[in-house]
Amino acid sequence: MREKATTLYLGPQHPGITGNMMVKLKVEGDTIQSASTHVGYLHRGFEKLMERRNWLQSFTILCRICVPEPDPNEENFARAVESIEGREVPERAKWIRAMVLELARIGTYLLWFAGQSGSAGLYTMGQWSIGDRDYILDLFEELTGGRIYHMYIWPGGVRRDLPKGFKDKVLQTMDYLEKRLVQYDKLMFDNTIFQKRAKGIGWIDPAKAIEWGVVGAPLRAAGIASDVRKDDPYEIYDKLDFELGHATTSDVWGRSQVRRFEIEQSINMVRQIMDKMPEGEYYNRIPNPMKWEVPPGEAYVKTESARGEFGFYVVSDGSNKPRRVHVKGPAYVHAVTLLEDLLKGANISDVSFIMNSLGTCPPEIER
Amino acid sequence: MNSLLLVILILLAGAVLSFLANRIMPILSGVMSFLSIGAAAVIFFVQVSAADSMAIPISGFSLHWGINAYSWLFGAMVLGLSVFVALYAIAFMKGKDRLGYFFFNFNLTIMAMMGIVFSTDWVSLFIFWEIMTWSSFLIIIYAGISEGRVGTKYMIFSAIGGYAMFMAILVSNSLLGSFQIADLVSGFGTLSLGNQALIGILFMVAFGVKSAVMPLHVWAPRAYADSPMAFTAIFSGLLSKMGIFGMGILMISVFAQGTIGQTFIFSNILAWLGAVTSVIATFYALIQKDAKRLLAYSSIAQLGYIIVGLAIGTPLSIMAALFLAVVHAIFKGTLFMVVGAVERQAGTTNMEELGALIRKMPWTFMAALFSIIALAGVPPLGGFVGKWMLYESLITSGFGANYFLVIMVFLSSTAAFLYSYRFLFGLFLGQEEPEFDHVKEAPAIMVVPMVVLALLLLVIGAFPGLLFEPIANAMAYMGVDVNWNMTVLSNVWGDEVHMEPLWTSILVMFVIGATFLTFKTRRNTRYVTTKDIHTSGEIPEAHENMTFSVNFYQPFERAIEPVMKRKMDTYYNRIGEGLESLFGFARKIYTGNGQTYAIYVIIFLSILILIGETIFNK
Amino acid sequence: MDEFWMKIIGFVATVLLAFVVGAVYGGLVRKIIARTQNRIGPPWYQNFIDILKLYSKSSAINHGFMQHIAPAMAITASVTVLMFVPVLTGDGWFPWFENLNFKGDLIFLVYMMVFGSLGMALGIGQTGNPNAAIGVSRGLSMMVGYEIPFVMALVALMVQTETTSITGLMEYQDQHGWLMFSSPFAFIAAVMAMLGMFHYGPFDVAFAPSELASGPPSEFGGKYLALMMTSGSIFAFAKLVLFVDIFMNGASNLIILVIKTLVLYMIPVLYGAVSPRYRTEQAIRYFWGWPTFFGALAIIFAIYY
């Protein structure tokens, strides 16, 4: 006897899924009775591979953990190693790191615009914002040599200093993006159809949000001002002036609003950074990278990535290889238990919409 | 012997014989029924002519029978479809018990319908009407008393209808001094407006119950769905047409004589009732999960169109209504037979469970496909012709409210695509399920009637003139003149649709397309099972259901939610509950036993006769 | 006999013209959408290459008879609809186009348009793909939505002009000017319904890739998809010509025809390029809101015209 509910496989080979994962839906009519997330399609065993690589080699594979936004990985790991070793980071390096992180955040938000609007059928928005994201990638390419994977932030600082004239280019790009934001508003955020689609969809109970492990923009959209940059400031974020996105609707619309606000804030932050960045050393050189040993210790460090709190748990046993690296991305909670909860009773039309609003990124779930 | 009497007697004899034959051999009883209906049909089509008439004197009063072009149309419809259904019923009912009971009532119903058609006075019409009601009631409870007390509901509404008709007959008799239908037609104009309205409303209630007009439709869905399918084909296809038959007499000829005919209000209310019936019934049809009930609601909706057509009263609209009545009898009869075949072969008609019967029952599918296309009114099949005439008649009628009526009708018939597709998809398409692997095509004796009727729809689509001719004759008898052409549809503005070039075009293109598809890389075209589908790269497990069949039209349901919140049934139930508590003792009467009901029916009949006698002797 | 062959030539020529124009429009649409998206976009003849490529696919699968003939049903409906829509009027450059067209009736056309969808829906149903079935359920539901305002507009036109045939409407327009202006509410209602009819813009929920993968045609590939795309091109053209005929008095030569249809086509295309999609019930409610209101207004307008 077959089941009553129809099984729908959303993914892995499906245009509606973010990346390579699968959400198995049981639907009756177009109402979802239950959903279960299946991951593992991208599992590479990073944590195992890092046990076989020395500290510096680990950086080359680390950044591949979350593809849309690789920099928080590097920064996190570098900071964890520094915190275990007690290594000082030059002031300028901290500023450069913050700049890289904010640029990465802008890029990720632009990519998210594409995902969120594309899942609602507004493809023009995606075309524009991904095209604009390329300008950020160009900056990265000039700074680090790579478009996507940078391997730029190292323990002890960053790999290179800013190239000549880079500051102007960054500021120009920021000005350009700020102008574009107005057009995004017209196309997406002021669009009544988009608002009709987004309002009231994917509601997270604000009273339960923290307990369910919601972090990042979804949590701020629930009216809880929580951001690692404010709560547990790292690098130089306590010296920057910025506000957090805020919404109380706790639905897809609220999350869009939060992100829309924060991309503006990030642009401002990049400007502040370029303004206040001190001169000086950018790299506190580590002795011999191949034989570099880190004293025993452990650290749990976290960054506010574009999707929320991104944590690294690093344990060293005193050898030249990490004992254990455990990565916890926000999607680890968002895309599994939270998504399964939110999809119960939702409409089929909204699956991909809700998924995008939570900032699902499968590679960080399975690593 | 008079051929009219012969038809009735043969049918009656068939009823008795099939009842007796059951004692000898169950299958014989179906055969007897089929043979008698066949013989009656032969006599009807060969012997019966417009000149036939007869009178049966009963205690100083005589029952008058006759035949005219209008009643010939309905008589032909009844016997024409009944032959096929009776043939189908032989195989369908095989192996069931109490066949004698079933076929006795089956034949009796058909006899009663023929009697109604033959009657030229109200009394004999009323008698046959009641016989029809009882015999059909007995078949509804053939399967036993179901939980919804379907039979009771049907009986209550039929009784209301019966009393209404009885009252109407008495009133008209006391006013005009005659039971003859013709006398009512000629004398109607002389009555006062109040009396016209009284008679009209009473008759309308009587006929409206049988043709399931909006507030009186409550009995129909369950009654259609719970009877054996072989009978439902008759029930929905023909029995409901008796209501249309009566309404036709009233709307076309009676009302046209009276002032009420000119006031528009009466016919307009009826037309809107018909349209609302069809819209609401369509909405209900598309949320059903049982194919039988889907078709039952669909029947109500289709009868709604016919009523709209009759009520509008222009020549084209009456033609459309009569055309639709005939075509509806054919395709709905076929569809109920299809569902019966599926039920017999697969054991269920639940569209959420069934699926992919197309490969196992291809002929049944073909019959279903043709009937559904006709039902949906898609060209080039017969249903389209009727729909087209209905729309054109509404648009060309030149009356403002009718333009919105056409939108209502259109809404209902567009929404009919939804349930049409749901029906085909739920039963015949979708995923192949291992639990239905054993299903085989129905026996030939069931397939042949279905396929023949389906092909008939095709022929009617190409040559609607075949049907126009008898309809035009009937209308001419009723005093409405129409022009008709063999393959051209036309309205009063002079716009035409030519069916022949349409057919040619469709046929040519279809053949070209199909040929191309078949021969282009034929060697490399492969058939795969329905398990080999795009499932995002995953391989579904065996227990997982890959057919989307539950709540198929949920988005649409959400859109029409405000309309669907209120259900007429609940109002009646509330009234019923109130009455029940008031008359607690009345519950004792409803024993739930068919035979007790039969006794009530007989008592009811004798009371009626007593009342009648007292009035006749006045 | 000559007349007969002339008709056959005209038949082939009309179908070819419809296919070519339809496919070019398809390419242009892709180009124009690309332009709104800051892209160059594919060449205007890209749709021809796509269709040719699909025809040249060497293998194909099907799930049964119904799926096999479904594209044939679709193309039958497209071509038949085209046959009943006067492509060119008056003394055009190509005299065949005029003679060929049967006197089309609007109610008939509305129903004929459904024939192909029904055929496709049956074929899609046989594939047993749940995504495809959901797409069909959505598409049919939405069809009930947009057909209502569309038919209201048509009824208004018919009432106003006292004819139900397209040629009749065009004769009326010859004397009284374009119906677009003399029956403005009907035009508004029809154009709003047209947005849904072309499945662009906010009304593409039946084909929503992020929800249903390819939606209804999920299991159709190779020659089946090619025939579907061919039929789609012809059908799009036929629909546009129908709109031009009933609201803009047709076209007397090809250039005017192309201009008029292209202008009309741009409405759903450009609206679609900047709109996210409605959910199904939202779309139905949309069609039963303003468009239906305008349709009712049009009928009232026509009664007192």
Next chain:
Amino acid sequence: MTDISLEKEQKIADELERTFPNLTARVRRARRVMASLEKELIPSVLVHAKDNLGFHHLSHMSVVDWIEDEHFEMVYTLWNHEKRVQLTIKTMISRDNATMANIDTIWRQANTYQREMREMFGIEFPGFVGEKDFLLEDWDEMPPMRRDFDTMEYANKTYFSRPGREDAQDVRDTISKRNGEEVPDFAKKYSREK
């Protein structure tokens, strides 16, 4: 953040030590408190921290394989949103027949972590419901994250490997010769053969 008074951190540590006598807590630095105790008390400590101390957010949950000492170290990281303090709770469990209390009744999201730990380390959580396969599919070897699992050996055994070049020579010249292109000047300075 110049004013580093560890007052609130110390208060939390004291409170924990008072409630659970076996627990040792220490303040590591600003906003970091660490506690460790035996595994039986973990659920009650977590419930206490969540309900009474305001640590509503389960930041992270991890396990470290100390194969030399024959045990796993379980690490729970909690975060207090009001006081902005991170509490790390640790415990040791035996490596053979590793079992740990199931805490997905306290935090739902622990379900995911525990599924991963069961799959990757072979730790059992009595009374825990969750689909067996999480990241891997039909895995029948030793749980891969245990330190005694040799991923390279497994990869060599299971997958094909493309033989590399024996010599470590620079291939740019070969490629440029094959395509008939000049090596651009800026590229030459990276060449290994100067």
Next chain:
Amino acid sequence: MPNDKNSQKIVDMITGFARSNSLFMLAYGTGCGDIEIPPAMTSRYDWERFGYRKMATPRQADVLLISGYLATKTLKRVIRSYEQMQEPKYVIGFGSCTINGGMYWDSYNTINMLDHYIPVDVYINGCMPRPEAVMSGLFELQEMIKRGDANGAQKYRENLEWYRANQKKIIKNWKMPDYNW
């Protein structure tokens, strides 16, 4: 004349032109390489210029773009998707990891050599290959199609047993429908 060599040549040329200028890619982001596909698709690089397009289901797609490493769990889905595609069909290995495992050469969960499991027509190296590289790989594929060299599907059909053996070595629970080409 269909048997005539020259006319066959012309037919081949036309089909080659059509096939090479209308490449429908299966929307399947198998690995991290998928992050460079959106830029290639969108306004900066705009691959629709060349007739490339993403298609949602394998029935309609011509090209399977393996964007990066394949975890064994994904390999099964990739094989399934590949077998559902209709001929002629092509595979592009995208990124170093498809060639020799790349930086995951010693991982327990990723395959190292893609062409041992499905036939690869074009490899694009780099980690991650830039959009220009992706498009250059596609141009190469176009050339191969025009020349008639892109016959991976034929290779797969002829050596199915070898491919199956390799696939089954990794995929333990083999419950796939038969391959029908």
